[in-house]
Amino acid sequence: MSEVSSKELYEFKRTLQDLSDKKGRGTELVSVYIPHDKQVSDVAKHMREEMSQSANIKSKSTKKNVQSAIEVIIQRLRLFPKPPERGLVMFVGMIPRGGPGTEKMETYVFEPPEPIKTYTYHCNSEFYLEPLEEMLADKDVYGLAVLDRKEATIAVLKGKRIDIVKTLTSGVPGKHKAGGQSQRRFDRLIELAAHEFLKRIGDHMNDAFLALPDLEGVILGGPGHTKEDFLKGDYLHHEIKKKVITTVDTSYTGEFGIREVIDKSMEVLTEIDVMREKKLVQRFLQELVADDGLASYGEKQVRDHLQMGAVEILLLSEDVKSQRKTYECNVCGNKLEKTSKDADADEEIVCSSCNESMKISETRDVVDDFVEMAEEVGSEVEIVSTETEEGMQLLRAFGGFGAILRYRP
DSSP states (O other): OOOOOHHHHHHHHHHHHHHHTOOOSSSOEEEEEEOTTSOHHHHHHHHHHHHHHGGGOSOHHHHHHHHHHHHHHHHHHTTOSSOOTTOEEEEEEEEOOSSTTOOEEEEEEEOOSSOOOSOEEEEESSOOOHHHHHHHSOOOEEEEEEEOSSEEEEEEEETTEEEEEEEEEOOOOOOOOOOHHHHHHHHHHHHHHHHHHHHHHHHHHHHHHHTOTTEEEEEEEESSSHHHHHHHTTOSOHHHHTTEEEEEEOSOOHHHHHHHHHHHHHHHHHHHHHHHHHHHHHHHHHHHHSTTOSEEESHHHHHHHHHHTOEEEEEEETTOOOEEEEEEETTTOOEEEEEESOTTOOOOEEOTTTOOEEEEEEEEEHHHHHHHHHHHHTOEEEEEOSSSHHHHHHHHHHTTEEEEESSOO
16 A cells, blocks of 8 residues: 655645535535445446436536536546546536636546545535545554453554454353362462463454554553553563553443443543644754754745755644745746745746746645655654644744754754
């Protein structure tokens, strides 16, 4: 599976925002989700069936617009011998630009950042975006386990999806009512069986969680004290053990217990994600005030350091909305780049070589520009939210541009 770059993810997020603002006059905006393993010929056949069905639409304008959208989809499908690796999404429809008669056909066709699971055709007054919105949800990976002496369930949480990895049962006998030496011998056997069961749980957790390079943490749950005994014992690989965030008491084991662990841990997990972002910005601020600190801020300085390859971590506020415009002189070919906060403003720029007026030849998002530069030099990119005090400080005090440097240029 090909990795999605920071730039692709940012562009996807922005496209999704644009799509959410589109509204049709009637139920005439068409959304199609095509999984990788779906035959394009089958999709085209379905579109032709929908074209026939649309003849029953009572409103003449809605019928015309739906049929036009389906025709565009059929034409675009001819460009794809098969869907891309992660599938294909298509959004087509007539979008009003003002009063009656101002509609314009808009078409969006792209590969999403995660695989499409289910083929979907949807026609409504808005584009159907829920599957894509789920892809944007937090995808941090956590290992989960609920256990007692009788059974254990191991699972992986990725975003909102829970994958049950393994369910184990112990066979540890219950309490024995015999007395004397028989009782002591039987107690030893029970303890040995319990130990072997915990060892088996640890082996399965190690196998499952060591295979996850992006594992953020592990949470243990279960009724009683078995989970604490398990954590204190030598059952987990040291790399997994140091990622255990917390233990929580649950009423159940099994899948119900896993869901109970998630419910009781959401506050902890949210705090961890917020803390990670806060710590990054705090590190940037500490470097900024230190003698010979490895930090820079402001669009120009950070841009310069990126071009030098000196940036280790690029911090960009998600609320940076500026545009990077390229002006070109039609007379001598001279070019000039300038950042503008107004996407529609066409500033009068005079060529420094021949004093002729320069025209805009390209406009692109500043964040796109910075992410692209960061990827070229292998810098890590962090898009910082404004939900924390530190995030707001990055935006207000530093213009939304910060960098933790590899070295001081």
